[in-house]
Amino acid sequence: MSHKKRIAIFASGTGSNFEAITVACEEGRVPADVVAMVCDKPAARVVERAALHGVETFAFDPKSFPSKAEMECAIADFLDERNVDLVCLAGYMRIISDTLLSRYGGRIINIHPSLLPAFQGARAVERAMEYGVKIFGVTIHYVDQTVDGGKIIAQRAFPYEGDDIDELFGLIHAVEHQLYPETITRLLAD
Numbered sequence: 748m749s750h751k752k753r754i755a756i757f758a759s760g761t762g763s764n765f766e767a768i769t770v771a772c773e774e775g776r777v778p779a780d781v782v783a784m785v786c787d788k789p790a791a792r793v794v795e796r797a798a799l800h801g802v803e804t805f806a807f808d809p810k811s812f813p814s815k816a817e818m819e820c821a822i823a824d825f826l827d828e829r830n831v832d833l834v835c836l837a838g839y840m841r842i843i844s845d846t847l848l849s850r851y852g853g854r855i856i857n858i859h860p861s862l863l864p865a866f867q868g869a870r871a872v873e874r875a876m877e878y879g880v881k882i883f884g885v886t887i888h889y890v891d892q893t894v895d896g897g898k899i900i901a902q903r904a905f906p907y908e909g910d911d912i913d914e915l916f917g918l919i920h921a922v923e924h925q926l927y928p929e930t931i932t933r934l935l936a937d
C-alpha cells in the first residue's frame with residue numbers, strides 16, 4: 748500500500764510550476780503524487796500538461812456555478828473524493844474563500860513572485876520593477892482569507908538590476924521551479 752501524500756495543484760495559466768512539481772514527484776524528488784489539477788480556465792495550457800502527465804483534472808467555467816460558494820463546494824468534493832492531503836496554488840487567479848478554507852484551511856499553500864509582504868496581489872513582478880526594486884524573490888505561504896497575507900513558509904531572493912522584464916520573469920520562474928518542490932518536500936516531512 749502506498750503511503751505517499753496526495754497533492755492537488757490549482758492553476759489558471761501556463762502551468763510551468765504544475766510541471767515542475769509533477770515532474771519532481773514522478774522522479775521521486777518529492778515524496779508525493781500529484782493526483783488532481785483544478786483549473787478555472789478550461790482552455791489554459793496547464794490542462795494539456797495535466798493530460799500529458801495523466802493527472803485528473805477538474806476544469807470549469809466559474810460562470811456555470813450559481814455562486815462562488817457552490818463552485819468551491821464542488822472543488823472541495825472533487826478533492827475529498829481523491830483524498831487530497833495538500834493543495835498547492837500555482838498561478839491560480841482566484842481568491843480562495845471561506846467555503847474551501849473551512850474544509851481545507853491549513854492545507855492550502857501558494858507561491859507568489861515577490862518577497863512578501865511587498866507587492867501583494869496582481870502584477871507583482873511588473874510593479875516591483877517599476878518601483879526600482881533591486882532584490883527580487885519568491886515567497887511560498889499558507890493561504891488564508893487575505894490576499895497573499897498568510898504565514899510565510901519559505902522565501903528565496905536574488906539580485907537583479909537589469910530592465911528586461913522577460914529576463915526577470917525567467918529568473919523568477921527558475922527560482923520557483925526549485926523552491927516549490929523543495930518546500931513541499933519539507934512540509935510533508937514535518
Ligand code: GRF
Nearest residue numbers: 761762763764838858859860
Ligand atoms: C508564477 O509566477 C506564480 O508565482 C504566480 O503565477 C505564476 C504562474 O506561472 N502566482 P506558471 O503558470 O506556473 O508558469
